[in-house]
Each structure stands twice: as C-alpha cells, then as structure tokens.
Amino acid sequence: MVDGVRVPRGTGRRLHGGIARKLGIAILSGEYVPGQVLSGEVAFSEALDVSRSAYREAVRVLAAKGLVESRPKAGTRVLPRDRWNLLDPEVLAWAFSGEPDRDLIRGLFELRAIVEPAAAALAAERRDRVQLKAMKDALAAMTRHTLASEAGRAADRDFHNAILHATGNPALMVLSASIGAAVNWTTQFKQRQRALPRNPIPDHRVVLDAIAAGDGPAASAAMRTLVDLALEDTQLSIGG
16 A cells, blocks of 8 residues: 555556556545655555556556656656546546545536537437437436446436437547546436436436437427436535
8 A cells, every 4th residue: 555545466457557546536536636746656666566567557547647747757746637637437437436526526517518408409400310219229228227227327328429429520429438427427426325316317308309300409408408407416416
C-alpha cells in the first residue's frame, strides 16, 4: 500500500490497469489533489511489489486521460481538474466508484440536456428502419429487465446510443460512449441507497414514439423532459 492505494498483484495489462484504476479513483475522489506530486517511481513500484515498467504504463494511462503529467526530475503531478477527460468512460467509472462530486453529476446532466434533445430531433428526421428497430429493441429490453438490473441498464445505454447514431452526425456519434457511460453510472448511482423514485421507462417511450413519427420538435421536447426528470430523480437520491 502506498498513500492508501493498494493494488492486487497481476501481470501485464491487468496489472498496470489495476494500478491506473486505483490511482484514478484516488485522484477523482480527492485523495490526491491537483498539484500534488505522486510518490516516486521507485518507491511506488517497490511498495506495491510491482515492476517499474508496470507503474510507468499506469502513469501513461492516467496521462492520456488528462489526470496527471510526468516530467523528468519533476515527478508525476496531478493536473488541474479542467484538464481531466471527464467524458472518458473509464474516468466516469472511477468517479462513480466512490461518492462522485455533485458538480460532476450536474455537469453530466447539463451536457445531456444540451446534446440529447438536439440529437433526438435529428434522429426523428434521419433515422432509418434499422436504427428505429434498434431503439425499439432496446426499449423492449429495458422494459423486460428493468433499470434495476445490469441488463436493463445496458439496454438503456443502447437506446441512447441508437439515437445518437441515428443522427448520422459523426461528431455526435463519437459522444455515444460518453453519453452512454453517463446514463449508466447516474442510473446506478440513483439506486445505491433506495429503489428508483419512479419508473423512467415511459419517458423513453415518449421519445421513441416522437422519433418513430418523424416529429423532430416533439422528440426534442420529450428528450429534454426525460433528462430533466432524470436529474430530479438523482437529486432526490442524494438529498437535494
């Protein structure tokens, strides 16, 4: 253990992935703060009983996600929060492994409120039969499994991803992994202490019906309502 971070033994990618995850969680949770220099490579690798190359590879992973920068003689320093790639699905997973920052939660919903209503409107105009079927299949799976299960949450991600892909906009499609991760982790987070305050699946059905009807304004309005209600549910789950 180093600075409260314990990493299980392993080999190769699994090992440096485990180190990166533990350090990433420590940074996202505030255990390490921006500007703080992490323990040196030698000390860290010896204390964790891992190779220096595994530690260096873990640091490269964190650097690629904007969490740290490593310079010769200066060491590995935690970067300011505005440098963090918070839309990286793995970074989101690290953030929600503990108690996520409320500003992060609010920011994710603001992002969704900006992107997803416009995407739903475009999807209503541009979706093809295959994409519409993907949305219908995802909604059916959500209904069958419920959002209390991993299968249901996976279907929820598929639903939102299908809408982004139905826009035909490559830039929006790139956001599908990030939006999907945000949907998944906030839905899980809402259920940590209690069941979902209400069933959000009917809200998804309204969005789907508008897209199927080719009604862009209605699809946009329905998606905005879906996101706003999801934020309200999340705020109820965390007490305000």
